[in-house]
Amino acid sequence: MFTKILIANRGEIACRVAATAHRLGVKSVAVYSEADANAKHVAVCDEAALIGPPPAKESYLRADKIIEVALATGAQAIHPGYGFLSENEDFAEACAAAGLAFIGPPASAIRAMGSKSAAKALMEKAGVPLVPGYHGDNQDADFLHEQADKIGYPVLLKASAGGGGKGMRIVEKSAQFKAALESCKREAINSFGDDKVLVEKYLTRPRHIEIQVFADGRGDCVYLFERDCSVQRRHQKVLEEAPAPGMTEERRRAMGEAAVAAAKAVGYVGAGTVEFIANQDGTFYFMEMNTRLQVEHPVTEMITGLDLVEWQLRVAAGEALPKQQHELTIRGHALEARIYAENPEKGFLPSIGTLRHMQSPQAVTFDVGAAAGTPAAVRIDSGVREGDAISPFYDPMIAKLIVWGNDRSEALAHMAQALSEYQIVGLATNVAFLKRLVESAPFSHADLDTGLIERHQEELFPPAQPASLPVLALAAASLLTSEQSAGAAANDPWANTCGWRMNATLLRQLDFVDESAAYALSVGYRDTGWTVRLGDASAAMTLVERNGQHLVIKLNGATVRGTVVRDADAFHVFSGGAHVALNYNDPLAHAGQAEAEGGRLTAPMPGKIVAVLVEKGKEVEKGAPLLIMEAMKMEHTIAAPANGTVEDLLYAVGDQVAEGAQLLAFKAA
Template identity: 50%
Template sequence: MTITTLLVANRGEIACRVMRTAKALGLKTVAVHSAIDANARHVREADLAVNLGGAKPAESYLLVDKLIEAARASGAQAIHPGYGFLSENAGFARAIEDAGLIFLGPPASAIDAMGSKSAAKALMEEAGVPLVPGYHGEAQDIETFRAAAKRIGYPVLLKAAAGGGGKGMKVVERESELAEALASAQREAQAAFGDSRMLVEKYVLKPRHVEIQVFADRHGNCLYLFERDCSIQRRHQKVVEEAPAPGLTPELRRAMGEAAVKAAQAIGYVGAGTVEFLLDERGDFFFMEMNTRLQVEHPVTEAITGLDLVAWQIRVARGEPLPITQEQVPLNGHAIEVRLYAEDPDNDFLPATGTLALYREAAAGAGRRSDSGVAEGDVVSPFYDPMLGKLIAWGESREEARLRLLAMLDDTLVGGVKTNLAFLRRVLAHPAFAAAELDTGFIPRHQDVLLPLPGELPDAFWQAAADAFIQSEAEQRRSDDPHSPWSARSGWRAGVAAETELHLVCNGVGRKVRPGGNAQLQGETLTCGSQLAGDALIASKLAPTTAVQRRLHAIRRGDTLYLEWNGELHAITRFDPIAEVEASHSHHGGLTAPMNGSIVRVLVEAGQRVEAGTALVVLEAMKMEHSIRAPQAGTVKALYCVEGELVSEGTALVELESES
């Protein structure tokens, strides 16, 4: 089959990744985009671009007819679905085939068999693969799920039958929570995958999430490319992945790999796929699901095998056989990947939106790789998944890969949008992670260390911020007019001592600071006048016999200074005392939107009395639902939103009058 032009029916880092590989193979690339993605990075990197219109996925990336039309209009012979959106949609695969185009994925029949979690579990049960106890039937009413959950025993896990990536997934601890959780999960699944069907299964305690990468061609060949451990998750979505999985014996690795190949062959699979298992402490494994697509975490498999899985997808789509046999699959070293998200770990990992005022990736090099779909100046919208990119490190040993990835995280700078960057550093630096003590409960078990309560910034931070701020302002003025006396930063005043005083604000806290003072940096005294050199603030330490200098990232973007402190990047701006006083008079009792999004449910009425914890409004952002709940018992005094309305972060939604 001839492929000269490839359309990528996706966005973000996967679209960029696929297009780079396609170009390396001599193919032209076509990007599709929504109206608000017109200047996105994947569009800028493509040879051609087609505007699908709309903003939400249902108005753009999920429209099969528009995608087929875009392929025809651009002259593309093949379509790569990426992951998410329509990547596991059998109807999309059939539509591509019916249009005479090539789908870079498995046959529609294989997606039908494995794309539905319920159908996949039934198939595996018939094949004798061990399953987690659960209900995978067609009936979708609440009474069926209530009876199934009672039979299985709480806690249970609700999962979208047609999805993945944590969308439409809820843990239910008790029967009283089931109805609300089921309704919310069904809405999430419908919004993300166009299919609200659910299944329920026993929530296994302390499992590891281990998955097998399989690959099959059109000639009956199928092999496994070893395994990945994806146990560290938040909101049932992977955050850290590594290959190979620590602690697996060669016998267990072979058993899981052969089971995965058997599953793929049973449905006539073609292309890249992943068979996912739960692995318990005894070494028993249970089939979870099969993802009939390329996974987000495929780079760690590429790192330990030296193979390009996207190139393999293109070659298999052309009809070529797999280039190696199972015995020839390399296994070299260890690789770890982290997902960089626009989200707020301090606020239950809620997605974050805004403009990337600062975005600097770690430099590429030996054993270092960054896959991203954004660049500085891009806008992170509320309509799509909040992942900005992935950082991948390889080493001859797991510890070498871990340390290399920590260094990459130190070199990665993001400002303007909240991210999980500091959280990722804490995960990789944690002794339990270093010791490979992994399971899906890792984050909640170590929550006190991984998610510490925000503390007060010390005097040394404010002193360093003042030095960097005043010097960066002077540098800006000097670059505009190097000979102007106003470029000097001496603080000269007629008749009195020279003095400069700054009103600064960071994380909502204001401080009045004089540059050039002494302060303590982690127990060490800084000299006055720390020097800004490029993007680094050089702070000197006084010691009895010697002086030591420390370099802190300090980068100015417009009116904001981004200063590194204890591994985190803080945004500092000038402080306006008058504006702060006005803000302090904000309406008492108002509940606001924690992020940009759309209102999908309004659950209360004005005048209604509610208890603490009652869900008042449901907000959808980045394909996930978030309930705004009453912080205390009270009466709903006013509603400021309606269902279907788009709201910005900080918008007042509900006014609640406390009983106290």
Template identity: 55%
Template sequence: MTRTTQQNAPRFDTLLIANRGEIACRVMRTARRMGLRSVAVYSDADADARHVREADEAVRLGPAAARESYLNVEAVVEAARRTGAGAIHPGYGFLSENGAFVEALDAAGITFVGPPAAAIAAMGDKSAAKARMHDAGVPLVPGYHGEAQDDALLSDEAERIGYPVLLKASRGGGGKGMRVVESGEAFQAALDGCRRESQAAFNDDRMLIEKYLTQPRHVEVQVFCDSHGNGVYLFERDCSVQRRHQKVLEEAPAPGMTEDLRREMGEAAVRAAREIGYVGAGTVEFLLDADQSFYFMEMNTRLQVEHPVTEMITGQDLVEWQLRVAMGEPLPVTQDALTLTGHSFEARLYAEDPEHDFLPATGTLTRFAMDLEGAGLEADRVRLDSGVATGDAVSMHYDPMLAKLIVHGDDRAQALATLNRALAALDVRGVVTNRGFLQRLATHPAFRDAHLDTRFIERHEDTLFARPETAPEDIAAAALIGLHQLARESRSDSPWDRHDGFRLNAPHTIRIALSEPAQEGDAERVTVVEGKRTSDASPWQLSLSGHTFAATLAPLEGDAVAVTIDGHRRRIQARLVGEGHERNVVEMADSRRETRLIWRRIDAIDHGRQEAESTLTAPMHGTVVALLAETGARVEKGMPLMVMEAMKMEHTLTAPADGHVEHFHFAAGDTVGQGDVLLEFAADE
């Protein structure tokens, strides 16, 4: 067993954070509380980012591209020298698991807040790591972890292991360079895609193959070691709910864990860390099968995105632990002194569109806020770790995660109820996010009952992405919000200047239409609502589909409104998106769900359906990776035409109808902007 010590590690008073977003802001807050000065680094795309605004000092690294800024080792080291930083915290991602970076810091006499380079190297190559874990007595999933990388050999190994198999980048992480392969026919295409992603993200295209367990849970153990030979585990997290192998919802502790299993997994995790001479915070990830067997997957040699749920149930500050261990101090507690209290969830808020295959979204956040008091939430039970604020731009260059919403409860049911209320209280505008999808996940009966596995989203796709029936009360609430806004905009001292249907002798009925945004292949569902009232002070009388409601609306803080329909009062986060009276989108959210309805005056309804477009436009900013069809070739609806890469992930664009490609406007390697016309497409008549 190797052991690397940092017992002579110097104390430092200035800390540079070599990262961006919410983790940079989080580390700064902890450093400030410890009396340390914080230095931020930034790219041109982040010149006015929140982590830059909050830092004591900030140094420009370079252009927007990560390889020319946040991944530029020389520039980061020079920034530390310029500002007198005695230590660098890497956050997660970027240089956090880069052994060459740690060696460069050692050479410059700068403390790295993390493990030694040898430990990173030991776990960075996943194939070699599997061999070491086998020697340490840590259980492994059956698979191939060899050096030979010939396509035919890898295909033979997949056949030997038995489909389905999981292809993984040998130096990968974060779901990049990873595919589930169901059959031999799909193997080569999956291998090619994994290699492209792995080469782009890690500059290494070697693969390993593992047996894909059909219903496992992803359970990981938080470990912490110091330079004095001490090591502890801070219990476990369940991270089974994932999309594209990236975590969406995490919780701690893992549901259904016995004390014996918790101890067995925790001790195995500490054993794995000791085997490589680990120092600092790390996560050992396991697959937990239905029979309670567990298998080592990998070790992340850094702080994890989901570490706050561990902090919530243990009452410990893991970032402070990192800084103190980097200063050479021993761990503050022993294993016996660690306790587990209550339950915690973390929801990752991404700038992405779940309704369109989770495509990353860009734009400017016109509002980013959460009203805890108005939603009746306790500040010590809800935590929003964010690297953005109102007015910030969300670019194409980095991971699309905007924030992490973390909650705590006395038990799982209470914590889940708090999560739902907090999601409803989160007000995000200007950029498409996955908030509504998170609400559907958190309220799903199978999730509520903790029936979890790593294919949860795929397994429940029909219900998670089903087009829900909108209740008459929700349609009435949306109509009331639209009518209220119309009345405000048309209010005038002179009745002749009003445009809300004002009449001198009798209340006038305003007929409006509310429709749900149509999904591909579906007809538009339109509900006509008639609204009238005798005076500005009287309730609205709303009639729709045979129902009549008495409805009132009272504005609350921010975008919150109190909607009362037939004596039933609800607090809703609501807003109108758009301008004028002809067409507006009403967005509503409460603790149950998020609803979007198109509000229009009755004379603005368009029942027509648009035919297949003759052009395909880029759904996001990115780079063209490959063209998958020949110009002039006939294709069927749904066939892949082009592969784009954005935010380190690949996205395939498909034919909108049967037809043929007339012309591609871009070639592989070209950069495209959101909305750019990618190709001309002719649909069959």
């Protein structure tokens, strides 16, 4: 076993690898960019070294600097995590040339599977079933268009060197092909430095099922069962689970053996994932192989009781696989939800900002190295802490929430409960969306396919509901008790805010607003509390307990509990498993806000302009694409909000823009 390893990554995977290394008595070295100087993964490792500025190309993708740090610190091996250099054959070869063990497959296996088209040709020879499509080298746009027409629509364009849902486009009809190809190639070259694409038949209602494989350097290879990753948005996984619902032992064995055959065909060593697209009738086709540990590996650990990172370290150190196929078993059911800083209601746009408040569900420490015993019901893998920032430079993942149950029903209950306990303030998140998804009929009934989210838009994206009186009362109680505490602390009778009046009752209006409505909450002060009124509804309100941000109040005798986090003028109310954000109009602090200037189209987040699709003075119809931004390696199209004229273009291709920046001047017809 190694005595020291360098972790060439950041975030939760770096923390995860460091935890296993420490358990095994192996020291860890972190690398970090200037943006990550105070990051969690830096704190949990034994040593840390700065490798460059925030952009990944100048830090986490600098193989030379990473190897230099490894040699300088005496590390014997490099764990690449996932993303960045984890599937870079040149990096694997450079590690070997420097005398460092690469904790991953040999460069030859990465090379063989790195090109989706070459991998499919190899799989065809190995007898692994393939989706009909074109996987060749001819990248002429007209030729690819002809191939798509022959295959039949819909087709899927996929970056040959891609992954993570980037560089993928579904083309519904021939007339859309050329524009989709240009966009796909542009995103592919920006994300992977290679714009080669393949064209495949797009299956309707397919499931995405992947097999975890593990091979050692002695020729042995096993499969550690399957994960169902069908629930996706933008071709990126949202929820993962193991085992796959409805999987028969016969089909599991067939898919597992096909995955092992794929791994052996390229001389694989280490952890890998063979991904299949499966029809509802059970037939399956090879999609690709990820030559690294996957983001969703914890669900496999939960159902097997194994530490896959430990297996990686042992295999990379030359040891044999810890278990053989006949020794591997499944117990229970596990689910993973990816907690992201993003706004599902705005097309899952990534969100940036500071985690001003973060309260995670209660989690029992899950010892992935302990095969005996019962797994914890809730496990959280996270690379951030309260007070950390989610920057525009890296993936906006906050945490992975993993739950386990004796069966799928129990695991679903644990997941819904854990999501209801998550509290995050400072940026938009997908927590509420995930809870709706987990509790939705199609997911709870395991009616799974990759189009589930798109097919159930109305259920998963319901209209915003007005805030209830109990929620507004909690916000008011937080404000009023804070005012009273501040007045008492001032020890000044003129600062007293108890609301006492001679022969009268103090009446006050608190103005709140959220995305769905404005609320004029009337508050009457009483000796033992307050009276709150909203429209025709009113209630006597008393404070039972306040412990920091947690409040217990009574409304007409009924107990209401919640946590209220104030962030400037925003009151974030967490109660009953829901999160409501209310903006408070403080009349002493704000004389009023001007309406936003008309005729503006602004950047939804920081990014770079990659395409301008219109000219100054051009008349356009509502919905017409105007320009394309790239942010966090994903493209976002800015469209015309109405019929009108583009009066001015304020940015050109290649320009960086800040969130909220005016991109162009637009005059509605």
